[in-house]
Amino acid sequence: MTDAPRTADASVELRPKLVGQRIRRTEDPRLLTGSGRYVDDIALPGMLHVAVRRSDQPHARILSIDVGDAFAIPGVVAIFDARDIAGDIRPAIPTSRMDGYYATPIRPLAQDKVRYTGEPVVAVVAESRYAAEDALDQIAIAYEPLPFAIRQVDAVEPGAPLLHEEAGSNVIIARQFQRGDVDAAIAAAPVTVRRRFRMTRKTPVPMENRSYLADWDKRKRALTLHTSSNIPGIVRDVLADCLDLPGNRLRVVAPDVGGSFGGKGSLNHEEMLVCVLAKKLERPVKFTADRMEDLTAMSQAFDELIDAELAVDAEGRLIGLRADVIGDIGAYSVYPWTGALEPVQVVSFLPGPYRMQHYRGRVRGVLTPKPPTGPYRGVGRPSSTFAMERLIDMAARKLGLDPAEMRRRNLVTAEEFPYRTGSGIIWDKSAFQECLEGACADYPALVKARDAARAEGRWVGIGLASYAELTGIGSRIAVAPGMPINTGTETAAIRIDATGAVTAAFGISSHGQGLETTLAQIVADELGCRFEDVEILHGDSALVPMGTGTYASRSAVLGGGAATKSARVVKTKVLKAAAHLMDVPMEELEAGNGLIRARSSNATMTFKEVARAVYSQMGRIPYDQREDLVAEETYDPYLGTACASTHLAMVEVDRDTFGVTVTHFVVAEDCGRIINPLIVEGQVHGAVAQGIGAALLEEVVHDETGQLLTASLADYLVPVATNMPDIGIVHIEADLPNNLGGFRGMGEGGTIGAPAAIANAISDALSPLGIEIDTLPATPERLFRLVEAAQAGMAQDKPAG
């Protein structure tokens, strides 16, 4: 037995860091045992309920509103339309510095006109939701139907009926990104492929429906809004203007939020409505959407036509790409992102992670009488990746080149970073090539299996999709062009209180993705305290001076950076105090797992002891050197980080039913330093499921009369467990980005790669028939039509006799 030297072994700096560990989510005991507290779980004394009468017309002038015998129903308290609240709230204006853009005003209730089926027109306030809905049955609204163009191809035409006359056009967004001379490049190219791609409209379908509860405190003349939002800070700031309330009398709280996927990431009509009504009636007012209302009127997604042409040389190297995109943005431009968010990102990200000189992407965002499109997990990139990755495969097929090799030749390599794309995005330090190789580890075996199945006459195919995105972006880059709000900074306020407990308060919020766990991991590592002593507060506008929320794969990067900065300042204060208390130089001290230890003497103090000395035992630290153990720091990554991935899908199409089964799925992704692999993998699984939904099942359908046909979950089909393959995940950790912590955002990626990979796999499966998938979802009906047309074409091509 030997006495090993203790100095190195005892060093707390060598203990395993929490960042990188598979730590179980601290939220889950509460959320999984029914102890979560969502807005609808909150009941306040005297609370009233709102039910909303919605437009059944796509575009019409409101002539009259007759409430009939609604007030005869017991429990009905008040009925409002736009005229009754016009003086109580200003509309929210989603402004932007974009040229030629028109910002549609957003009001709680439709004023003069309705512009989509489902738009709120009349609000009934009653003692119960039952009574309020009974009253809705009594209300008669007379409309003068107005002409409309429900499809974007018609709505962009110069003579199309105008949805917002003040705009002068239905096209309220027009942008172009350009580099080089794409027309000449395409004209001279040996090989070109062109297609018009359609990514249909989707809806986010979070498990928790939208719910808003406003509470007016007459005594303080202050309003608290409890909202199922993932942007409580943004909602606070805009409502402060709309309602003329200062931030210290307007508090916006997002308690437990049951998913968003983007649907809770914009200001909602009903969110404004409950605030006005609570203030007017001086009673708490709650609105909880039912599933039909969320499917009808929550912000929706995508809905683009992408006409794109790609030119490659004889070796498959990309030369140029030109695209014309029409985004159907629905009836309003959402606050704060504007209707440009989705369609403009399509043309910014269309060139993908590839080396390509010439590019021109044009986009028009057009108003149609449908619910507004807003943020949706992946924003723009699911559509751009679908189009670009399809073109890559089409070109590879034309050249007889393997799709993996085609990508290998064109993905930007590490030596080329930083690389500026044709649309101006700068890719840096991201594992493009490594992700491709990671996803393709079993590729030769899968190709062999596919070929064997094909020899049996089965329709089996493999599809790849490579993409890159910008995550955790700082103040240099706007999430949406010309937006008036700041999305590039986040603040963390960390304090150690008199009991030694650590509270870290953030401007971000969590809609269920585990930020309470991951941020506590970072704080504990940086501060040296115990993980279980950290309490994370979020989703409350009162916590920090300015915060926005969670979106755009930003929370780990920005929240994590802010946590790191603040924790380091607090740690310095702790060590400074401990240095006095232990009578050793500060440089001798280190902190870990709740202990402060002197390297020289092995003397220790707990965080609790230090806190007690600082706050309660006056005199132990000289009064002029005593500092509260608090810090509030703001982090701005300025640029942001690239996040890259390659997805591989293998599918089989049933020759009889045209049903598609995803048999194999691999995601290789580089999300930088992984904070918690359990959570990262959960995000990948969930997002791939959502991408499978987009690829095979989900489609919001409005008919020619402007009515929504997918108003229930029996008609809007989301993926279920039986649609899910096992998902293989390959974590690639390349050169870390320059932000604090080296994290990259990864909450959205799965939805970006999966639709494209599946579309490529189906096209590969049907390649014996020459079929190219250009519309998602690839439903049995669509595949039946494509196969029927292909077989008819083949029959025609056969020589007579």
Place this chain on the structure above:
Amino acid sequence: MKPARFDYVRAETVAHAGEILAAAGGDGKVLAGGQSLMPMINFRLVKPTVLVDINHIAGLDTIALDGGRLRLGALVRHRMTAEDGLVKAHVPVLHHAMKHVAHLTVRNRGTFCGSVCHADPAAEMPMMTLLLDGLMHTASSRGTRAVAARDFFVGSLVTALEPHEMVTAIEIDALPPGAGWGFEEFARRHGDYALASVAVVLERQGGHARNVRVATMGVGEMPARMDTVEAALEGSAMDDRALDGAVDLLRAAVAPNSDLNASADYRRHLVGALARRALADAWSRATETAQ
């Protein structure tokens, strides 16, 4: 999505239920599993004045074999049908069909008889009742009667059941020894209402098909027996030619609708493809029996 006002009565006996339904004058609804009824009430698509809850009536939750027939009481849940030994042994085609019925929570509550009374054109129970020559036993304040499955289904969500009546049990055929069966269904997601489904029962005697029964659903206003297909296959050798002919006849016999999920053309294609699989399965499962 809150229902309009209604009264609720917990019926103690079938006679009690009959009295309440009679008193409701046509505006009463029987509540058994409620898996279709409650959503329709919440959507205010139906506004009954009174709900007659039969869940506490004794003796309605049994499955019994009587002669060559199986009798399923009005409170037999899908879960019971799916797991019942008699069903598995004597009506394996129904046992298999249950794998396609909705999801666990729905199967725990939803009832066989309730699904038949709801008469969704794309639900399994109405088609199986038709395939197995079912007989609906009804009761009301005016007495009892029995309605054959072929007379029971009148249209989409419409049956021959009178508003004052309730179904107390449904009788279906057990399969004869050696009978072969096939069941094919395609839905966008497992457990959803079918885009099309085909069920087949037949016997094999001297290398020929006998007593062929073919039923479809999802391809018309109601589940249907394919009389022309059954007649054409009766006595056939079930070879490729016979099956091809049967598929053509079946595609000609159905009148599918176009809707959000599928066009009539696709449904017609699909039901034929499923029929070919189901017929081939039934033939391969059948064992030779004496004439």
